[in-house]
Amino acid sequence: MDCAYFDAGRCRSCTLMGVPHPQQLELKQGRTAQLLGAVPGLRWDEPFAGAEAGFRNRAKMVVGGTWRKPTLGILDAEGHGVDLRRCGVIDPAITDILPAIATFIRVARLHPYDVPTRRGELKHVLVTANPRGELMLRFVVRSQDGVDAIRADLPGLLQRLPQVLVVTANLLPQHIAALEGAQEVHLSGPATLDMPVGGLHLRLRPQGFFQTNTEVAAALYAQAAEWINEAAPASVWDLYCGVGGFALSAAAPGRQVLGVEISAEAVEGARAAASQAMLDGVRFRSGDATAFAQGSSADEQPELIVVNPPRRGLGERLASWLNECAASTVVYSSCNAESLAKDLERMPGWRPVRARVMDMFPQTDHFEVITLLRRA
Known part of the structure; x- marks a missing residue:
């Protein structure tokens, strides 16, 4: 992709502008693999690349x-x-x-x-x-x-x-x-804008967070759903659930799903989407993800946990809790490979077995990476 603004020096926000898209993907996967280090048995799926222009929603x-x-x-x-x-x-x-x-x-x-x-x-x-x-x-x-x-x-x-x-x-x-x-x-x-994403119909409120790239978001939710369904858990928590993309993707007959998000605006949108889809087994609550998790007892904890934290990552408290919790599977979606690597260091009880770079932000050095974690 070429950009006249970039070439003229008027905007340099897209730091990889002019670099061929396949090379951008190689750089991003290479950077992630370097940060995570040598992990025995870790399988890297092919990076997902959507459109390289006109992608920002x-x-x-x-x-x-x-x-x-x-x-x-x-x-x-x-x-x-x-x-x-x-x-x-x-x-x-x-x-x-x-x-x-x-x-x-x-x-x-x-x-x-x-x-x-x-x-x-x-x-x-x-x-x-x-x-x-x-x-x-x-x-x-x-x-x-x-x-x-x-x-x-x-x-x-x-x-x-x-x-x-x-x-x-x-x-x-x-x-x-x-x-x-x-x-x-x-x-x-x-009050909301309907946002079709793959097979989902999310409801966006003005101050609710949603992924910037709709095409890649659909692929991200689909990848998470694939791993969740392979694990076949009876119960799922989606921490930092935003407007509910991962939680709604995890819905299945007989499965109980709970999304937790600090933004009340996002939770209202997620509840509206679950109601519209008539998903009785999917619930949402507004609150701090770390406080919610630390306040739970072992018999309340689910079999599988999805985490999608902000760029700063999980932090020491939630990472330490995850290391000791009762869950058997974690799906970690990260928009910052550096904080992902730090969090995994804090969670020696977990081992990444699958990973995939999702190119949420072409033309920049930012991206999403989703990992499947099993007990070490």
Whole structure:
């Protein structure tokens, strides 16, 4: 893949831009194998590679410039906007609407937030696309004035963009390096965006986490389901379950599945998806995964545990608990091979027997790796 922004030095976020995709996969698998070290009997499945362009189902566009001439993209080293509205790794369903969003900013006179002076109203525009091209649109603003300005001119925007099904405003008044704040204001459409992923129908709420690459997410859930069904457990926990992708994939007649996630927004979406699919054996609860696990007794613990932690990994407490728990199988999905390797060092009672790199983030050195762990 080629990128004019990268070639011009305007954006270097895609650190592997220009490297042939097969070579990117070799680098990622080689890096993971190096970090995990020599593991007797470990079988590496062929890396999964989806599309190398247009794969990002979510765009996080920083708004810069002026309300008359806004930029949608990133900030440069001085905190000024760099326009990237034709970014090639973003789903075209998203990039196609960005000119209309820029026009809306002008019509609504939404002053972009200027980081150096700490003035302005509109910070970010966040857009999520499902495989049908339907969109969730979120405006991150500093105050209620921004919410009111968006609401006043929103009907015209929705008339122009009927594919935008869900619209919200998020309030982030503080001058901090954060993508969004805690308060979300619903402006239009349903509470969730339907996200078909393989055979699943997930429900995305505005602040619920979901994998950035829908095609690779479907393959990731399918791989986990294959390993889970081979193990044939009667009970499964999905820790850090997000919107429920792994938990819903683990569903089977007679099997009890419980997903645990700290984000109440994500849990609401997961429950809606389970209800829509009429999966009575799948439940979700909101709470800290480590605290939940440590508070369980041996007879409450499942036969199989799925973990999908953030980049920092499981941490010492949960890794130590997993090392001693009653489960016989663990499926570990990691977005950071370094933290995966550290966690496995903390879990000498487990041995990886299968591993597969899932190229969730082509053109970058980031990726997902899923491993199947058995008792050592």
